[in-house]
Structures are given as structure tokens and as C-alpha cells.
Amino acid sequence: DYRVAAGAAVVTHERADACARLQENSSKHSFEPLAGLDDGAVGWRTVDDSVEYDDGTTGRWGEFALVPLDDTHLLAVGFATVDDDPPVDLDELIRIARERAEGMIDDD
Numbered sequence: 001d002y003r004v005a006a007g008a009a010v011v012t013h014e015r016a017d018a019c020a021r022l023q024e025n026s027s028k029h030s031f032e033p034l035a036g037l038d039d040g041a042v043g044w045r046t047v048d049d050s051v052e053y054d055d056g057t058t059g060r061w062g063e064f065a066l067v068p069l070d071d072t073h074l075l076a077v078g079f080a081t082v083d084d085d086p087p088v089d090l091d092e093l094i095r096i097a098r099e100r101a102e103g104m105i106d107d108d
Contacts, residue, residue, distance in 0.1 A: 003053065003060075004087050006079035008097035010104060012072060034063060034090075041067045043090070046080075057082050063090045067098065075101050 028050045034043030043065035051060045062080030069075055077097050081087050 002080070003057075004079075004081045004083065006088050006093060008075060008077040008093065008101070010069065010073050010101045011076050013074060034065065037065055037091075038067065038094075041065050041094070051082075053082070065090060065094060067094055069098070069101060069105060073101075073105055 029046045029048050032045050034045055037043045043063065045061065045063050047059065047061045049059045052058045060080055060082050062078055063086065064076070064078030067075040067077065075094070075097055077090070077094050079087050079090070079093065
């Protein structure tokens with residue numbers, strides 16, 4: 001029951017497909033596509049109004065993206081929050097995560 005979270009992970013295409021199917025099957029979330037991402041990136045916004053916190057706050061929303069890094073790896077990036085404003089700009093989160101991820105993949 002987090003109130004604000006952000007993160008990134010390098011995943012394979014198969015793992016990303018499994019995550020996408022899991023989110024698509026969630027009846028608690030609404031989904032809408034995000035526009036304006038870099039070529040090849042796919043993004044979406046989720047809203048989950050079923051979340052309720054002890055202080056009476058309800059609802060959580062987030063933005064998520066899958067960004068291709070190479071033929072095998074994708075960068076999964078996103079945040080979720082109860083606040084009106086995002087905790088981080090998604091484009092900036094993608095930029096920072098991509099820089100770190102590309103260094104990790106080069107080391108393989």
C-alpha cells in the first residue's frame with residue numbers, strides 16, 4: 001500500500017509481455033495510452049480508484065513505459081502516486097534509467 005513509488009528495470013521481451021498481460025487482466029485499473037514518447041517506446045497511464053488509505057485518501061495513478069534498448073532487452077520504467085502531481089517527470093526518469101541500463105548491458 002505505497003503512496004508514491006518510482007522505478008526502472010531492464011527486462012527481456014518475454015518478461016514484458018507477461019507483465020503487460022497481467023496488467024491488462026486487472027479489473028481495478030483503467031488504462032489509457034501515453035503519447036509523445038520516443039520512437040519505439042510504448043507508454044500508458046493507469047488509475048486505480050479502489051485503493052484506500054487509513055487517512056481516507058483514495059485512488060492512485062501512475063505512468064509506465066517500455067523502451068527498447070536492443071533486440072533482447074527493454075527498459076521498464078514508471079511511477080505510481082496518490083498525489084495530484086507526478087513524483088518525477090516520466091521523460092526524465094526514462095533518460096536517467098536508459099543511461100544506467102545501457103552501461104549495465106554493455107558490461108554483459
